[in-house]
Amino acid sequence: MLIFSSMGTIAQEPNKENPITKEVISEWMNELSNWGRWGKDDELGTLNLITPKKRKEAASLVTEGISISLARDISKKATRNNPHPLKQSITLEAWAGHNWASDTYTMRYHGNDYSHIDALCHIFYKGNMYNGFSQNLVKKNGAEKLDIQKMNTGIFTRGILVDMPLLKNVTYLKKEDIIKPEHMVAWEKKTGIKIKRGDVLLIRTGRWSRSKEEGVWNFGEDAVGLHPTMVKWLKERDVAVIGSDGVSDKYPSGIEGLGAPIHQLLLVALGMPLLDNLQLEALAAKAASLNRWEFLFVAAPLRIPGGTGSPINPIATF
Structure with a gap:
């Protein structure tokens, strides 16, 4: 099967005789690169594709006034897929004639459980991040470039749901499935x-339907995700952001020496933010009942200078 690459050339899709390897992914890092596309100092990446015109078009999709949260509850219980649960400490105190309750939260949100967004400084390739910024700019006290603060105006655009189980007429996808x-x-x-x-x-x-039916399994050893050729397709369509009820990567990746090729290609080469571990069940049910698969998508990360990402509560509105 021949596929058209975003650089205007025809390439042979890898197959059993021509498999996707770490070296192929390295070639695609150059072929699919958005470095310099929006200027050498750009730190927004594919969020540049969400223009004022696009936002106004997205706003016009709201006809029913029905909003749905796409985030999971933040768990305070450790599981095999969440070894770092939220720690909450509440302080009760009296001040200025009132009694108050205040929280201190401690959490490690990157991983396979919390709904979150990855900033473009989350992963490196050959010492660099998106647009050629050095990974040395990410330090223990924060990232000096490509941090989550660059996304502080939020994401306001058209959202599209692709319900793979509905497409395949199954309840949920399984380990052997891969999205192409x-x-x-x-x-x-x-x-x-x-x-x-x-x-x-x-x-x-x-x-999450699978978790409800089968119980919690080791997601790091059995996760449905994208085939690497999906990255070429996302580039050709100029998608701004991708999200999933997983982490977009398939675990295990099937590529020797490379555990998260989708994260590497999207964050570093394309400059595309990822939304991980979303709760899409309610959205899927409402979309099916309305027979509508497009909606206004709104999400805003926390304003954390130097952050490599943020917990997030995206909202879909029909």
Whole structure:
């Protein structure tokens, strides 16, 4: 099968005779790079694709006034997929004639449980981050470039849900499943929706339905995710942000020496933020009942100068 690359050349899709290897991913790091596309000092990456016009178009999608949270509850209980649960300490005190309750939170949100957004400084490749910024700019007290603070105006754009279990007529995807561009095309054909420039693309695998039915399993050893060719497709469509009820990467990746090729390609080469561990069940149910797969998507990370990401509560509004 031949695929058209975003650089205007025809490339042979890797297969059993021509598999995707660490070296192939390295080639794609150059081929798919957005470095310099929005200037040598750019720190927004694909968020540049969300223009004022795109925001106004997204706002016009609100016709029902129905909003749905896409975040999971933040757990205070340790599990095999969340070894660093939230620690909460409440202080009760009297001040100025009132009694008050105040919290101190401690959490490590990156991982396979909390709903969060990855900043572009979250992962490195050959000593660099997106747009050629050195990884040495990320220090123990914070990142000096590409930190989550650069996204402080939030994400306000058209959201698209791709419900993979519905497409495949199953309750949830399993370990052997992998998400490819052909599935995106099939979803567009099924729903009549076209995934466009500046969209937030949300892919449901049915992870939480599986957890409800089978119990918690080791997600780090058995996670449904994207085939690396999806990154080429995302670049060609100029998607702004991608999110999933997983982490977009398949675990294990199947690529020797490279555990998270999707994170590497998207964050470093494309400059595309990722939304991990979203709760997409309620969204899928409402979308199916309305037969609507596009909506206004709004999300805003915490304003943390130097942060490598942020817990997040995205909202979809029909």
